Amino acid sequence: MPVHESKLGDAFAVLHIPRLGLDYERVVLEGTQEKQLSQGPGHYTDTAMPGEQGNVSFAGHRVGKGSPFLELDLLVPGDPIVVETADSWFVYRMLGNVATGDIAADPSGIPGRQIVRPEDVEVISPTPNGAEDAAPTGAYLTLTTCHPRYSAEQRLIIHASLDGAAISKADMPNGPAALSER
Numbered sequence: 001m002p003v004h005e006s007k008l009g010d011a012f013a014v015l016h017i018p019r020l021g022l023d024y025e026r027v028v029l030e031g032t033q034e035k036q037l038s039q040g041p042g043h044y045t046d047t048a049m050p051g052e053q054g055n056v057s058f059a060g061h062r063v064g065k066g067s068p069f070l071e072l073d074l075l076v077p078g079d080p081i082v083v084e085t086a087d088s089w090f091v092y093r094m095l096g097n098v099a100t101g102d103i104a105a106d107p108s109g110i111p112g113r114q115i116v117r118p119e120d121v122e123v124i125s126p127t128p129n130g131a132e133d134a135a136p137t138g139a140y141l142t143l144t145t146c147h148p149r150y151s152a153e154q155r156l157i158i159h160a161s162l163d164g165a166a167i168s169k170a171d172m173p174n175g176p177a178a179l180s181e182r
Contacts, residue, residue, distance in 0.1 A: 006030035016082040057124040069145035080178035089167040092141040092160035
């Protein structure tokens, strides 16, 4: 398991999802208990850190509590999901076939979007949908929220993979070009 410097409830990162608006940015807190999720998205404490091999995973409310993940279902393969930390930017791209828009046709075998039962926790395994104790096969980002809207019966899951290396905020203080993609 990764070693975290953040304490439960600390501001962890800022999440930018241009498809949901060029001004979409949400502070991510460390932890996924209701105390954190009532303030915005939360980082699953036992998942990777941004930029690391493994699966950095965030949970967020779909409805209520600011609804940070209300429109996650609008994302399409190739969409950037940018994670900003204190000193770096990390650009992830939603998995799937960018040319056809097929969310299930990623060469990795990992779907870009899926609907699962709440107990299907392998979506946040080091390799999404893989064994919880297996070594990661890449650097991934997973977003989880309730589905359908106004229900906690299922979970809507978005999977993305890291697109390149970390970008230093010293070199690019206003962020990567991906922030303005829609």
